[in-house]
Amino acid sequence: MKIRRTLATAVVAAVTTPVVLLSVTPALADAKPSAASRAQQQGERDKPSVEELKEAAEKAQKAYDDAVAADKAARAVLEAALSDDAPLAVAAETAKQEAALAATAKENADKALTDAQAALAALPETATAEEKAAAEKAVTDAETAALSAGDAKAAADEKAATAREAADDARVAAVREYSKVQNAMKEALKAKEAADKALADAEEEETEPDEPDCVFESKLKTVVTGLPSKIVAGSTTDFSLRVTNGTDKTLDEVFPFVYFHATDKSGYNVIDKAFHLQWSTTASPAWKNVEEVGSAGSISPLKAHAHADVKLRLKVDAKAPAGDGLAFVAGDYINDESCGGNLPTEYAFELLAAGSAVDDVDDAKPGKSTPGTPDNRAQGVTSTTPVDSGDSVATGSLASTGSPSALPQFAAAAGAAVVLGAVAVFAVRRRNADSAS
Known part of the structure; x- marks a missing residue:
């Protein structure tokens, strides 16, 4: 589904783009279109017409x-x-x-x-x-x-x-x-x-007939529990993600998004490929690999003010160097006439070299709530809504801003995420309902 893929790509691209590009600030983003936006606009202008494609086919x-x-x-x-x-x-x-x-x-x-x-x-x-x-x-x-x-x-x-x-x-x-x-x-x-x-x-x-505009609402909350603030290379860590529906209506499909980004101690060498994520639920207990970028299953449906939990398992390559990382956690949802999600929350953690000893490690703490998104207070009631085990693509929403991360090397990444996330907002204004599955 194009909307969800665009949103996930915005977050992942933001945290994996070279440092020079990531140094763009939100103020600059407001002043002029981002490189991704300009490229998208240029692509639309360069898109060939049906007549041109017919001639090319002939x-x-x-x-x-x-x-x-x-x-x-x-x-x-x-x-x-x-x-x-x-x-x-x-x-x-x-x-x-x-x-x-x-x-x-x-x-x-x-x-x-x-x-x-x-x-x-x-x-x-x-x-x-x-x-x-x-x-x-x-x-x-x-x-x-x-x-x-x-x-x-x-x-x-x-x-x-x-x-x-x-x-x-x-x-x-x-x-x-x-x-x-x-x-x-x-x-x-x-x-x-x-x-x-x-x-x-x-x-x-x-x-294809034009579909009505999607009314974007940001009333979804995603909270991680059990993710340690220190993770040892070569280890396996189990934690969970709770997705809460903050709207007054049932959400047809909700797509949790979890992405791990880290660098070595230099802050420049990205080691994201060392992280391997799996998800599981009560309805679908077998562990499944996160195949798509950030995908952690799908919840279908999620009742008003209810929540659903997804179990997650993180495996880190033993050869991964010591460094610092962020877990980006978010969610999107799709309804007939609305769509929305929450801006990713950053959970900072320290990556330790294989064989390191750790005792009494606290859980990773979330960064500040992004403006316009739900805070971290408890919402709604408990839900037993099962999480689908199908092939729905789960992606992130928009990019995170303002988190008081203890990792200065990620500050630029957060700023770039705002820029790319702003592009994603306009992408979700218009969607094709038939391509949502």
Whole structure:
């Protein structure tokens, strides 16, 4: 659902953006649009029209059709190149046969030489001088013929090898060229499918009816209990999150949001990936990984002035360095004609190196309530409303401001969260009810 994803992204982006960007102040945010807002506005201006997307889809279709035709032609060329009737293949076969004939001629010449030498050796002592001269000449002639046959065979073998190599190279080249054509066709198909999808999405968006404005209310409260103020790397910590409905009506869907942000002692190296969060409820007791950024299940529904609890389990990588962290806790809700949530509350904690000993650790304390949000006083009555175990996306609401955190390196992050959160407020003013699930 676009609203919740936008809100969660606003908080997470605020705490993970480089320090230089995070140094923006709320006063500056009031004076001029944030970088995220300007980028969003620029994206809207650059968004292509349906007609432009149709033209792009037509061009992509033509390019694909041309690629298919080129593939057909290239396949014919490849088949011809691989055929035994290919000119180089024919030349290689001819040279091979000539080499075979030369080898036979060489064998015959060698045999003739052997026979002549044997005849000379077999002459009796009574042979005449003429007979000896004739036998010696036969050996000399056979030797000459054998040498000539050997040279002819060597030349034929070399010719055959060269012809065979040329034919093989031609086949390899033909396969490579066809592979290029195939890859071009695959890329053209990808481009066509992307263009078709972009057009279909734009046409569907164009035909969707306008939904009424969402009346934003900030009457939700999220409170964490049991989160220690000191957490040791490599440990597992169980705590809970209570979401309270501060409105006078039942909320159709409520989405808890929990996000852990930390740096090492330098305050610059972000180590958020060392934190792994799971959630569980009475209705859905099996522990589930928080797959989406900040998602901690969904509550559907939550009655007026009632609350529901979510059990949470935090696992920290043993290799995580010592540092300082904040747990951002918030919630959003969606109704037919209203939506809302609470600005994230910061819970500061110290991250200790693996193996550190801790005794009598106090719970992490929440920062000040953000202006315009419920305070931390108890609200309403107890609710047994179950938390959904479905795939609803739970995200945060807006960014936190003003918390008197003991972590100076997070002060800039809180300021940037205000800027990005202000953008998120305008994002929730308008929503599509059909995309809320």
